[in-house]
Amino acid sequence: MQRRQLLQMAATAGLAWSAVGRTAFAATATQAGQQLPGNKRLIVVFLRGAVDGLSVVVPYSEGAYYQQRSSIALARPGQDGGVLDLDGHFGLNPNLAPLMPLWQSGKLAFVQASGSPDPTRSHFDAQDYMESGTPGRKGTPDGWLNRLLGAEPPVPAPAGTHASVTRGISVGATLPRIWAGANPVANIANGARATKPTLLDRPQVSKAFDALYSGDDAMSKAYRESQQSRAEVADAMSPAAMDHEQTVANNGAPLPNGFPDDAARLATLMRRDPNVQIAFLALGGWDTHVNQGGAKGQLAGRLQPLGQGLAELATRLGPTFDDTTILVISEFGRTVRQNGTGGTDHGHGNTMWALGGNIAGGKVYGRWPGIDASSLNEGRDLAVTTDFRQVLAGVCAHNLGLADNRLAAVFPGFDAAPLNLARA
Amino acid sequence: MMTLPIAPTMTRRSALAAALAAVAWRPAFAVEDANGAQAGALHVLNRLAFGPAPGDLDRVMRMGTPAWIAEQLHPERLALPSFLANQLATLRTPNESQRELVQSYREMQKEAKEAKQAETAPADGKKPGTDEGGERRKQIANIYLEAGEERLLQALNSPRQLEEVLVDFWFNHFNVYEGKGLVRVLTESYEREAIRPHVLGRFRAMLGATAKHPAMLFYLDNWLSVAPGYQPRRGFGAAGGAAKPSGLNENYAREVMELHTLGVDGGYTQQDVTELARILTGWTLAPSQQPGKRRFVNGQDFPTPQHHGDSIFGFDPARHDDGSKTWLGHSVPPNGQLEGEYALDVLARHPATARHIAFKLARHFVADEPTPALVSQIAQRFLDTDGDLRAAMQAIFDSPEFHDVRPVKFKTPYQYVLSSVRATGITTTNVRPLMATLTQLGQPLFGCQTPDGWHDTEADWLNPNAITQRVNFATALASGRLPLQRVDFTDAPAGANGMKAMERQTDRAMNKDMAVEGATPPVDVTALLATLSPAISDKTRAAVAGSPPPLRAALVLGSPDFMRR
Numbered sequence: 001m002q003r004r005q006l007l008q009m010a011a012t013a014g015l016a017w018s019a020v021g022r023t024a025f026a027a028t029a030t031q032a033g034q035q036l037p038g039n040k041r042l043i044v045v046f047l048r049g050a051v052d053g054l055s056v057v058v059p060y061s062e063g064a065y066y067q068q069r070s071s072i073a074l075a076r077p078g079q080d081g082g083v084l085d086l087d088g089h090f091g092l093n094p095n096l097a098p099l100m101p102l103w104q105s106g107k108l109a110f111v112q113a114s115g116s117p118d119p120t121r122s123h124f125d126a127q128d129y130m131e132s133g134t135p136g137r138k139g140t141p142d143g144w145l146n147r148l149l150g151a152e153p154p155v156p157a158p159a160g161t162h163a164s165v166t167r168g169i170s171v172g173a174t175l176p177r178i179w180a181g182a183n184p185v186a187n188i189a190n191g192a193r194a195t196k197p198t199l200l201d202r203p204q205v206s207k208a209f210d211a212l213y214s215g216d217d218a219m220s221k222a223y224r225e226s227q228q229s230r231a232e233v234a235d236a237m238s239p240a241a242m243d244h245e246q247t248v249a250n251n252g253a254p255l256p257n258g259f260p261d262d263a264a265r266l267a268t269l270m271r272r273d274p275n276v277q278i279a280f281l282a283l284g285g286w287d288t289h290v291n292q293g294g295a296k297g298q299l300a301g302r303l304q305p306l307g308q309g310l311a312e313l314a315t316r317l318g319p320t321f322d323d324t325t326i327l328v329i330s331e332f333g334r335t336v337r338q339n340g341t342g343g344t345d346h347g348h349g350n351t352m353w354a355l356g357g358n359i360a361g362g363k364v365y366g367r368w369p370g371i372d373a374s375s376l377n378e379g380r381d382l383a384v385t386t387d388f389r390q391v392l393a394g395v396c397a398h399n400l401g402l403a404d405n406r407l408a409a410v411f412p413g414f415d416a417a418p419l420n421l422a423r424a
Numbered sequence: 425m426m427t428l429p430i431a432p433t434m435t436r437r438s439a440l441a442a443a444l445a446a447v448a449w450r451p452a453f454a455v456e457d458a459n460g461a462q463a464g465a466l467h468v469l470n471r472l473a474f475g476p477a478p479g480d481l482d483r484v485m486r487m488g489t490p491a492w493i494a495e496q497l498h499p500e501r502l503a504l505p506s507f508l509a510n511q512l513a514t515l516r517t518p519n520e521s522q523r524e525l526v527q528s529y530r531e532m533q534k535e536a537k538e539a540k541q542a543e544t545a546p547a548d549g550k551k552p553g554t555d556e557g558g559e560r561r562k563q564i565a566n567i568y569l570e571a572g573e574e575r576l577l578q579a580l581n582s583p584r585q586l587e588e589v590l591v592d593f594w595f596n597h598f599n600v601y602e603g604k605g606l607v608r609v610l611t612e613s614y615e616r617e618a619i620r621p622h623v624l625g626r627f628r629a630m631l632g633a634t635a636k637h638p639a640m641l642f643y644l645d646n647w648l649s650v651a652p653g654y655q656p657r658r659g660f661g662a663a664g665g666a667a668k669p670s671g672l673n674e675n676y677a678r679e680v681m682e683l684h685t686l687g688v689d690g691g692y693t694q695q696d697v698t699e700l701a702r703i704l705t706g707w708t709l710a711p712s713q714q715p716g717k718r719r720f721v722n723g724q725d726f727p728t729p730q731h732h733g734d735s736i737f738g739f740d741p742a743r744h745d746d747g748s749k750t751w752l753g754h755s756v757p758p759n760g761q762l763e764g765e766y767a768l769d770v771l772a773r774h775p776a777t778a779r780h781i782a783f784k785l786a787r788h789f790v791a792d793e794p795t796p797a798l799v800s801q802i803a804q805r806f807l808d809t810d811g812d813l814r815a816a817m818q819a820i821f822d823s824p825e826f827h828d829v830r831p832v833k834f835k836t837p838y839q840y841v842l843s844s845v846r847a848t849g850i851t852t853t854n855v856r857p858l859m860a861t862l863t864q865l866g867q868p869l870f871g872c873q874t875p876d877g878w879h880d881t882e883a884d885w886l887n888p889n890a891i892t893q894r895v896n897f898a899t900a901l902a903s904g905r906l907p908l909q910r911v912d913f914t915d916a917p918a919g920a921n922g923m924k925a926m927e928r929q930t931d932r933a934m935n936k937d938m939a940v941e942g943a944t945p946p947v948d949v950t951a952l953l954a955t956l957s958p959a960i961s962d963k964t965r966a967a968v969a970g971s972p973p974p975l976r977a978a979l980v981l982g983s984p985d986f987m988r989r
Contacts, residue, residue, distance in 0.1 A: 049874070121678070121697075122688045124876050173866025175887040187889040193864070193931065199899045200892055205978075208971045209895055212964060212983050218882075219891060219984045226888030284873045289645045289675040340671020341648040346678065378694060 040323050040358075040400040041270060043279045043313065044145065044178070046130075047306075047330035049287035050123060052344050053351035054336065054371075054382065055299055057110045057364060058083045060091045064372045068337040072292050072344075081295030086110075090364050094295055095303040098311035102355055106362040107314070107321075109421055111352040111391050113366050115332055115384040119377075121346035123287070126331035130388060131178035133411050144410055145278055146181030148396060151406040166229045166273060171262050171281045178280060184221070186229030190262055195237045201230075236272040237265070259283055263309035267316035270324070286330065289343040314355060322357030325399045329353075329388065335380050336371050349382035352391050358399050360423045387416055394418035462958050464489050467829040470959075470989035471789055472496050472821075473585030475843030478955045493821050497624065497814055499584035507851070508581045517570040517612045521734040522638055525567065525609040526709075532560040564609060568602060569856070571612035572869050576855040579842050586817075590623035591615065592838060593788055595870075596877035598634040598684060600643040602870035607639050611870045614639035617735075627781065627811030628772035631684065635676075635768060636737040638709050644676035644875060647708040649701055651745035669743075677701035679875045685771040687780035692752060699751040703763045706745075710738025739764075772811050778803040782816070784880070789820050791832050792881040798825045831959070831988035834882035837865035839989060840894055844901055844981050845908070847955050848947045854910040860930035861897050865890065891987070898982030902947045903974065906930070910942025947977035961985050 059065050060076045060083050074093060075082040083091025084100055090112065092100065102108040118135040120126050129135040133144030149168050168185035170176070171194075179185045188194040200206050206227065213223035262281060270276045285302050292299045310328070314321050333350030349369070354361070369375050369383040377383040393411050396402040398420045402410070407418070465484035469476045472493065484492045495502065504512075512518075517525070579588040595615055602611045618637040622630035634640045641647040652671040677700040682688045739761035749756040749763070752770065756763050771777055782802035786794035798820075805819035806812075820826055835843065841861055845852060852858070862869050866885075872878050879885075900906055907929075949968065953960060960968075964983040968976045980986065 120688075121694065122682050123874065124682075125688055170887075173864065173889060173893070174884065180883060185888075187887050189864070189889060189893075196931070198892070198896045200896050204972065205899060205975065208967070208975045208979055209982060211967045211970075212979060213891070215984075217984070218886060219987060222886060222888045223891045223895075226892040229888065230892070287675075287874075289673055290648055339673050340650055340652060340654075341645060341669045341673040343645075343673065345674050 039274055039277065041277055041279075041320065041325070042148070042395065042400060043266070043270075043281075043324060043326045045306075045310070045326065045328045046127075046176070046178070046280070046282040047286050047328065048123070048127060048282050048284045049330075050126075050332050050334055050346060051286040051302075051330040051350070052288060052292065052299060052334040053112070053330070053349070054333065055292070055294075056093050056096070056303070056353075057086070057112055057351045058091045058093065059089065059368070059371060060085075061089045062371060064336075064370075068371065070338065071342055072294050072338050074294050087364055089368075093300075093303055095300045096307035098307045099355075102311070102314060103362055107355060107357060107359055109354045109359050109361040109363050109365055111354070111365040111386055111419065111421075113349045113369050113382055113384060114352045114386040114388055114391055115349045117384070117387055119348070121332065121348075123331055123346070128177060130329060130331050131176060131180075133389060133392065134413060135387075135389075137413075140412075142181030143176075143178035144392065145178045145280060146183050146185065147410045148400075148402070149183040149185070149278060150181070151402060151410050166232050166275050167277045169229070169266070169269070169276050169279045171266060171279070176280070176282060184225050186225055188229070188233060191257065192261075192265075194265060195233060200227075201234075232273060232275070233269060236269050258309075259305050260309035260312050263313040264316050267313045271316065271318050271320045288334070289339065289345060290341045292338070292343045310355060325354060325356035325359060325395050327352065327354055327392070327395060329392075333382050336376060336382055337380065347381035348377045349384040352388065354391070354395065354421050356399065358423055359421050361421075365419065365421065386419060387414075389414045390416055390419040391421070394420055394422075398422035458485075459958070461485050461489075463829045464827075465492075466956075466958050467827075467831075468493060469585075470831060470843075471826075471833075472589060474579055474588065474839060475846050475989065476955055476957075476959075477846040478849040478951065481955070481957055496584070496586035497817060499587040499624070502583045504582060504584075508577060511577050511853070512574065515570045515574055517567050518574070518616060520567075520613075522610065522613055522736045523734065525613060526606060526638065526736065528560065528563055528567070529606050529609045532564050535560055567609045567612065568870075569859075571602070571615065572859050573855050574612060575615065575869065576842070576858055577852065580845055580852055587620070587623060590813075590817075591620050593785075594619050594623050594630065596872070597784065598630070598640065599872050599875055599877035600639045600870075601873050601875075603873065604643055606642045610637070610639035610642070613637070622813070624814040624817065625812075627777075627806070627813055628768065630813075631680075631768050631772050632765070634684070635680070635704075635707065635764070636735065638736055640676070641707065641709055641737065644679055645673045646676035646704055649673035649676070649705050649707075650743040651702075651705050654743055672698065672701045672705065672745075674698060674701040677704055681771065683876055685780065686774055686776040687783075690774070690776035690780065696752050699749045699756075700767060702745040702747070702749050703751060703756060703767050706740045706743040706761070707764055708738055708740050708743060709736050710740070773807075775803070775807060778806040778811075782806060785816060785820060786825075787880050789817075790823075790825050790828075792883075795825060798823050831985075833989050834886050835987055835989050836878065836880070836885055837862055837867040837890070837894075838869075838878075840987065841865070841897065843989070844898060844986070847952060847981065847986075848901065848944075848977075849951070849955070850908055850944050850947075852908045854908055854942055856910075857906040857908060857930045860927040863927055864930075865893055865897070894987065895978075895982040898986075899975070899978040902952075902977035902981055904944045904946045905940065906944065907940045907942035908944050910940075946974065947981075949973075949976040949980060952977050952980050956980065956986070959985055 054065070055072070055074065058074050060074070066073050074091070077083055077085040077091050081094060084094055084097060085091050086103065090110075092103070099108055116126060116129055116135045118126070118129055120129070125138070128138065131143045132140040133147070134140040145168065166186050168179065168183065170179055170185055170187040172187060172190055175185060175187050200209065209223070210227075213220040259281070266279055266281065270279060283306065286299075288299050291297065294300070310326065313326060317324055329352055330350055332346065332348055334344035334347040336347065339345050365386070367385040369385050371382060373379070375383060389411050393407055393414060396410060397404070397407055397418045399422050462481060462485060465481050466476065468489050469480055469484060473480070487495070575591070579592070582588055598619065600607050600611065600614055602608045614637050618633035618640070619630065622633060638647070648669040649672050650669045654670060656668055674697050678697045681690060681692050681697070681700065686692060741760055744760060746758045748758060751767065754770065756766065759766070779799065782799045783794065786798050786802055790798060801823060802816055802819045806816045809815040841858055845858065859869050863871065867878055953965070960980055960983065964980065964985050968979045971979055
């Protein structure tokens, strides 16, 4: 805790503290626009509640789509509220328009008809499987992001600096299943509170509590991880740094609360702190059983801030975006046919999204099984033709450069070929 | 520097620790010395109550834990203290009918819509959304606040602590989310009418009460689920606004099996989900129906809901799918509302339900990973008594597993916040800072969005941010920074942003050295240590003794010892 106290003393006294520890290094690296060699990043955005993938990447050229969805189908390109054409067959939900520049520059891809080999329509089991990375197996103790932290060696801390605990960052008050495991992960609060000072930032208070949490137990470790990561976040997000940020982002307008705001904060942190390699955020509210809507309405209202936030994330990552992959995943898709209440019920196949400078985008991947009655899974859902682990493992192997033998540790029991979404 | 008079306690504590280390654990009832009795008393206060308040340890020790447990199993025999009864008597929401509550919400929606329209076309120059609309929003926000007051004031101060623990458990089991439309105005009614009366009663009664409560009907969409091809009549279909249902919605049918009864591995199929959805068509809301009046539907007498007080539940035969169903291997002939009642009977008596409920209770009251033997014991008692929840609780408290007094459960934010305030002995009159703290700790009151409710293990709640947030709360509480006794709210914002404002106020109060209105006196560490006694370890006591006096109470409440129960 010495470094932390130093920082606090320095900050309190109004001294320049940029020469302390890792901070100095981070600042130098960022200022020079350098990237650490091999420092690939991954951000996973989990849409909890099963987003309706057929309303994200819309098969507008198929009559069956309009037949099955009489009141919630999105119109064809060029029509009022119509989808934005992607490839002549699929179109993007118009509420995701902020992502179209990424599609056009080849940095956004989708994997259509992807999902779990397990047939469950339970949100909670399906999320559990997608987070453990072991569909059908509930006993897996850890999550695949935590295993990935363990499999990917940390970037060596430069001489005289501390190893960081912030390699894995989760946004939100709790740590979800995907992070469960032996490797330390820090979590930061949603919203502006993430970077606001607290009572525990007072040296007298932290000194007293440091003594109580000095042990080797889980709580003491969690306490120390939090204190260290807060210090790192505070470094990267200091008022001076944030002033600079306003200029960089070239956008003084405050973002709406929620995802766009959290995404922007995370992007800033990741751009300024090269230690952060893997980040996770979750958004709820996708379980649209009633009045789902089309180009406007309930789902549209959820997609808008998501699209805006993802675009913010890409922009604010700056040059770091070239080494970053952003995955957007959700536990399953929804019924092809709309239900009796203007919504959709729990289905199977869905769409996975991948964004990043190193993604070979501008393409909808995956074999399209079709949505005519005879092609449906159990007569009601989009079938799964790509195992979600093919996509996750593919990104780990081809975008993050994870070696084959380490891949097996991240996705135990998975032996299908990873899907390569990376640029050649 | 001041020395704390803690030496005698430390000695007792060391003796206890040594004894525990030597024998791993022994049933508390077998330990006859005072230390064992104190540890046993602490244990039951941690598990059947939200931790000890001043004097509780002595009271339980005087009574003996078996007698105290027996008393807790019959909350109706315990009177509420008059200050609490008076606090509850000031709440207005419990006196409002479901119909009135829904009506308030609808009017707010209508006014908001009109205000929005006026905003886009401000022809008359009148500022829209003012006066009445604002008042209505305040009224809605106040209904939510009162739900929080009714819950937290009782959880803090009611002598019926087990009932309070069970209200939290069962609300969470049959979770509804206050942020979904109508549910906000119905949360208080839901807890008071569908949960609280049944927590030590029959499981079937609670299952039925939740199934018919408008909060659940709305939250999991069953109110809209209709027979395929249904044509809405005038009057009935307009109940909830724009939706014009034309077929099934399987949301509730799935979750009632997966989450409320059988459990996800309870052996049902997608076909069973669809069939149960058909069975439950017509279970809906009938808010426009006047009490005492009978409606005629399709030439039939519309059945007035029975035994539901002012309930706006209604079974609408016109919406019901009248075909035969095959569900969970049972063939269900057409029989109107009674099909659904039959289905709930089957679910309540199903062995998978008994196992599922037994596991969740054991996880809550005993350990994150309860032994299979304990779970089957509870499940068997549940089945033998036709879902008598008092008997199920008794089975837990009689088990040797329960009498392992080690504090192996990591407190949820809810348990942590409540046990902290209880330990200080502060008489809370303003629960807003506690509601804001729960939101910051990731467990907003009535705010679990998904129907599975909050999870209940250490892995779900122990994380880096949680520990430091709790420490911050402990420091603010112990140093008297939280306005828990504020009475005047004339300047406090209400309406849609009320909660956000509450959080900001709490943040400010927690982080600044300013006297806030309604702040409490700093907590006296000697009294606090006496209240918690064996819960606080030697290590913590030593650290407390060596710290600056203003921080001592904070260190006790923010200690690793106090994070567990």
